[in-house]
Amino acid sequence: MTAFCIYIQCSRFGNSYFYMYPESKGRKGADEVSLFLYHFVHNFLTPEVGHLGIFCDSCGGQIKNATVFRFLHHLVHTEKRLDYVKMTFLIRGHLYLECDKNIDMIDQTQECQIPKDWCQVFQNSHTHALPFVIIDVEEQPEIIKCWTEHLDNTIYKKKLPFQSRPIRELEVTRHHAALVRYRGSYNGAYEQASLLLRGKKGQDSSLKDGEFSLPSAKYEGDLKISAEKYRDLQDLKRFCHSEVQVYFDHLWH
Template sequence: MPLLVSSNRDVFYKIQLWLFNFCVHVGSIKKSYFYVYDETVGGKGQNEVASLLLYFVNTYLSSEVTDLYIFSGNCSSQNKNYMLLQFFYTLVDTGRFTKIHHRYPEPGHSFLLGDRSFGLIELQKKKHDKMYLPRDYINIIQGSSKHFLVKR
């Protein structure tokens, strides 16, 4: 998501900071956890995905959860790579989970639950013609649904 959003096109091309938004949607409780950070903090590659998933597992998942089911998009740089596979192996090898089921939907024929959350955010973004700070996006995300939790 670009920051600075303004109707003035000259400003858009002169100053631009990217804000990244990573979503973990928990289907069993119908809640979405959003991790928002700008490009000065990190990128959007495999290391960030593994770090955010580990934070989610350690912070929000009960230790009673032994089988983990993950559905993720087909982006090879983020979700389809050896590093993420090794990360899941480590979670099982250390005893945190008994099994991890990681599924990739068929490209072009799927709509993940997390995508619906992003869709609600997009609807809210259309109502704002200016966004200057990360908190502007965070407010939009939080205002999109009472089932959204945002972590900066």
């Protein structure tokens, strides 16, 4: 059974945040990435932080897409939580960041019978000055919100007005209410484009100044796993403890 982990490394303070959950509680797409960024900004960044720099890979399904770009615009212009966000998409094979070193600390030889066991393995992997911060999403699956559907039905275009694949850097700044700036290299001139529908000015007209709406929960209850995987788990569970066998018996399939 798959256990997902989305990792955010805060370079300014040196903290590591791991959002962990099994495939029965969520997927690993743009909605999850947007939610965990939202949770990180509102729960772990101090209020005086107004500029956010994000270094990440170029995975189109998770990060480099309309949902995440519009979500960042929402953070800056609708919620006004940040003044400036810059995303830098690194070249494949050149991700020499702190997060890569920290992942190497995880002891993957540890016995884990259910996805939740990985939370303890990660927690025990770094117990010195700055222990890993583990957010067990399985304990609070309602935090996964449907950002894509929410943004589709507000002030934003459903499709990007530019190709996302060639982009190396993208900026969202408070100085340009409707625009994002982007470029296909790490130097040179920026291009710009509007993510808003024609006639929209960055705020839902049905809301008062300073108000904003948030998306509803994306999933209601557990997610269905494939029948083939369920059969395999039922066959393999005999090697697990009795309480673990109950966990696998209750998976929706």
